[in-house]
Amino acid sequence: MKTFWVRAVNLVLIVALLIGYNTVLTLRDKDDQIAKLTADLESANLYKQSVMQSQEDAAGGSYEDGIWKGEAQGFGGAIQVEVTVEGGSITDISIVSAEKEDGAYLSMAEDIIPTIIDAQSADVDTISGATFSSTGIKNAVAQALEEAAK
Amino acid sequence: MSKIDIHHLTKKQRKQMHGWLRAIIQLLYFLFLPSAYTAAFAGVKYIFTQLGAGEKIGLTSFVSVLIVLCLYTIVFGRFFCGFACAFGSFGDAVHFVYVWICKKIKKKPVKLPETVTSKLSMVKYVVLAVIVLLCFKGVYSQTQGYSPWDVFSMMHAFNFKLGGYLLGVVLLVLIMVGMAVQERFFCRFLCPMGAVFSLLPMLPFFTLKREREQCIKGCSACTKQCPSDIGLPEAGSLDVSGDCFQCQKCIDTCPRMNIHCGLPGLKGNEVVLTIIRALILLGLFIWLGI
Numbered sequence: 270m271k272t273f274w275v276r277a278v279n280l281v282l283i284v285a286l287l288i289g290y291n292t293v294l295t296l297r298d299k300d301d302q303i304a305k306l307t308a309d310l311e312s313a314n315l316y317k318q319s320v321m322q323s324q325e326d327a328a329g330g331s332y333e334d335g336i337w338k339g340e341a342q343g344f345g346g347a348i349q350v351e352v353t354v355e356g357g358s359i360t361d362i363s364i365v366s367a368e369k370e371d372g373a374y375l376s377m378a379e380d381i382i383p384t385i386i387d388a389q390s391a392d393v394d395t396i397s398g399a400t401f402s403s404t405g406i407k408n409a410v411a412q413a414l415e416e417a418a419k
Numbered sequence: 420m421s422k423i424d425i426h427h428l429t430k431k432q433r434k435q436m437h438g439w440l441r442a443i444i445q446l447l448y449f450l451f452l453p454s455a456y457t458a459a460f461a462g463v464k465y466i467f468t469q470l471g472a473g474e475k476i477g478l479t480s481f482v483s484v485l486i487v488l489c490l491y492t493i494v495f496g497r498f499f500c501g502f503a504c505a506f507g508s509f510g511d512a513v514h515f516v517y518v519w520i521c522k523k524i525k526k527k528p529v530k531l532p533e534t535v536t537s538k539l540s541m542v543k544y545v546v547l548a549v550i551v552l553l554c555f556k557g558v559y560s561q562t563q564g565y566s567p568w569d570v571f572s573m574m575h576a577f578n579f580k581l582g583g584y585l586l587g588v589v590l591l592v593l594i595m596v597g598m599a600v601q602e603r604f605f606c607r608f609l610c611p612m613g614a615v616f617s618l619l620p621m622l623p624f625f626t627l628k629r630e631r632e633q634c635i636k637g638c639s640a641c642t643k644q645c646p647s648d649i650g651l652p653e654a655g656s657l658d659v660s661g662d663c664f665q666c667q668k669c670i671d672t673c674p675r676m677n678i679h680c681g682l683p684g685l686k687g688n689e690v691v692l693t694i695i696r697a698l699i700l701l702g703l704f705i706w707l708g709i
Contacts, residue, residue: 272506273621273623273658273659274620275658277620287466287476290470295475327642330589344573347577371706373454373480373481373484373707373709374461377481379480397468397560398465398481399461401460
């Protein structure tokens, strides 16, 4: 009789602790964001300049416009991706097929896509826990970018 | 086609039918949904990695699988372990083959003594603690190639590029030896996900109990049949047998039909009930997109 309630209380405590932990971090994130936005505002002009600069860079950019295909080995089989390049930079990456990957792993691995777009390169860290699938996406994008390279 | 009347089967027939049903469900889950156990445990690893790094815990697909499987286990007992876990089913198959071979060559199967098994049951908590600590310290990724689960999943996916997985392969072979000798060897002694499940407060709907007063004196048929050597708790109590995998073999083994689940009027191994539980789990997996 006792064990059940001890276990139940423990479980509730663990869940409460994790939710508390997350809430604290969310509040901190918000503070950080406010600070960052203020800083951004102050250096608005500078920021604008740098954006324009980087756009010029991109226009002269490293990749040729178009939709490029790439394929690489994931966990259980091949992963095919399509990389969209506009104005010399990567604007979109979509997974065309990844039939042999497990759903939970693939959706974890897809987190690598925004990282690649931000970095404008396939040379980024893989997603821990979904190493195989994210490496597959990464290599497939790298293959597509090789073709897109001027 | 002759219709089998499932209400008038002999005891042996009923036992065989339940055994076949379990084997079929296990095979289907093994073939089509083999990754749930690693995904759920990846959720545990992810949570502790984030905690160690001071990062926020997102509701990633791994965490969702973990939460759903834990909730399912709280309501239905460790049905997932007994019927749907690919690694558990793999162990059952290895054990079945070993016992079958022993029968053919007329040798008595080796068995581990109960004093040893009860101590070994604690090892899974050590395994869980070590993995969780490595994640918390942020060094778990350096152990790539050590996990027998990775090797098993790769082979299941027909991915045989096992270079760098030597330790994992060796561990898997050793575990297979253990699986042969002791039913549910891995689940009971080593499984870190099983360690999590075994600590959950399972609700008294599907957990198995026995009418202790009606037991034959000195009979321990259920405990002998049980892969975890469980002496079932008294009916009506809230006691939790954390190591019960819901294999349900004890129900048909009891000479007095003394064993039943917490739902009124039900034994717990009725064919329809088992199929419903399996379908609910399937529905949850589809919903999660595993």
